[in-house]
Amino acid sequence: MTPTAPRISVIGAGPGGLTCARALQRHGVQVTVHELDASLDARPQGGTLDMHADSGQIALEAAGLLDRFRTLARPAGQAKRGLTAQGEVVVDYRPDEDEDGAPEIDRGQLRALLADALEPGTIRWGRKLASITGDGDGTHRLLFEDGTTTHTDLVIGADGAWSKVRPLVSDATPxxxxxxxxxxxxxxxxxxxxxxxxxxxxxxxxxxxxxxxxxxxxxxxxxxxxxxxxxxxxxxxxxxxxxxxxxxxxxxxxxxxxxxxxxxxxxxxxxxxxxxxxxxxxxIPAPHFWPHSPGVTLLGDAAHLMTPFGGNGANYAMLDGAELALALARHDDLDEAVTAYEKTMQTRAADFGDGIEALHQAFAPGGLDRADIPDFAQEKDDYRARAAAYRAT
Known part of the structure; x- marks a missing residue:
């Protein structure tokens, strides 16, 4: 980055925002994360996530946390059984003990892993964003509901489905x-x-x-x-x-x-x-493109909200965060970095879609269509093949 360190503000301490902050700090770039939760354990984080070799695991590697992740992950959690409403088993996938294509981890464990790796004081807990005002030069003023304000050179919307940052660049709504x-x-x-x-x-x-x-x-x-x-x-x-x-x-x-x-x-x-x-x-129906706006960008659900089918949401949010951090570390110009990141991220999100069709197939009238059930073993091979291709570029 430029000799004068930019002020970078991440809104949201979910997996994507935390991955971005951790990867930035690994490259010596200063960042602050603003999170509405009062603390790391203020509320339950939900169920389990499968970390794909071609996305979530690449992001964890960029964050320097892949080995620590593996000590928490559950490879056996990749087992999947599909049944009909009458209880008939139509698929029963049991992974090998060393299957690493998409091991499971609890959402709370993943969030703690990322948060604990940040420099002390990086996350400002209890900061609910009230408004964002552009200053006309690409910088923004952030006002939080506790009355605090901050000025930033880049605001990163990692604040999920109902993002307050998204309206700065797009009129898309979930x-x-x-x-x-x-x-x-x-x-x-x-x-x-x-x-x-x-x-x-x-x-x-x-x-x-x-x-x-x-x-x-x-x-x-x-x-x-x-x-x-x-x-x-x-x-x-x-x-x-x-x-x-x-x-x-x-x-x-x-x-x-x-x-x-x-x-x-x-x-x-x-x-x-x-x-x-x-x-x-x-x-958010795909594709979701928006023109670059100086001083602001999005990642994860704020940029490309998907249904849970396919398990791509958290994985791509983390990959977004890692790629944005790397772009910011590699480019001297803030806008050039963000523009390069957005081009890659928006194209990838458009290619993988919003998951709506898969959701409707799963919840269609009638019984379970066996033709719609993925080959889970092949799916893991595909994750590894795409991971190898990604690293080779």
Missing amino acids: RYTGVTFVEAWFHHVDRAHPAVATLVGDGHIFATGDSKGLIAQRNSGGRVCVYIGIRDEPDWQRAAGLDPADTEAVRATLLERFAGWDESLLPLITDNDGPYVSRPLYA
Whole structure:
């Protein structure tokens, strides 16, 4: 970078923003991360992520954290079983012990790994962005809800689906996909829920049919996260006259929706510990391009919000962060760095799409279409082949 160090502000301490900050610091570039959470563990981070060899793992390597990641990752978590609504197993993929194409890690573990690697004081916790004002020369004034302000030469929007940075460069907004995931958790699963533990195994199971689905993931610490997928309004509980806090009423309604499903699958709906959390799925239709605007850019969900199908969201957010950091470290001019990064990032996101079609295939009327089930072993080979090609460029 130029002899006068630019003021770089990352908005959002998710995987993408933290990867960017860590990679910048490895290259001696100063950066500040502003995060609305009050602390690292202020709220649960959700379920598990598969880190792909061709994206998330490349980003972790750029951050100097790949070896540490491997000590936390669960290769056995790559196991996948697909079932019909009647409980028939149609695919049962069991990875080799040394399979490294896409090992799993809990979201919370990944976030802590990245945050702990940053220089002390890098993350300003409890900073919720209130407004951004351009100064006319490519710099911006950031105002936070706690009343603090800062001026920055580059603001990086890593603030997710409902980004407050995105409107500076694009009028795109997330669109509801028509599918909502209702999240449920099982704790001490091997002891307290042995049937669920056996059903889920070490990795994932998925069962879809008649526009509904059940997806269950093994997490660390003896926990299982289940996503109960339904086609309905985003606020389906209140539309049905339900109080979202009335767990028993929500459970009864969900069980009615899955009437006729095999009894072996129903404990994923009925036996959970704690409440249900409704998570409507949104996406920004691809491709999403925008003209370069001095002093601002986006990464991750702020730039290319995808559905969960394909598992690319966090992986590409982290690769975005790593590539942006490298561009900033290599270029003397801030705008040249950001322009080069945006060209690569936007093209890649356009090529891989928004995941909406895959989501609609999974939640289509009728039963599970076996032709839509990926070859999971080949998928891992593809990740490694693309990783090799990426490193060779």
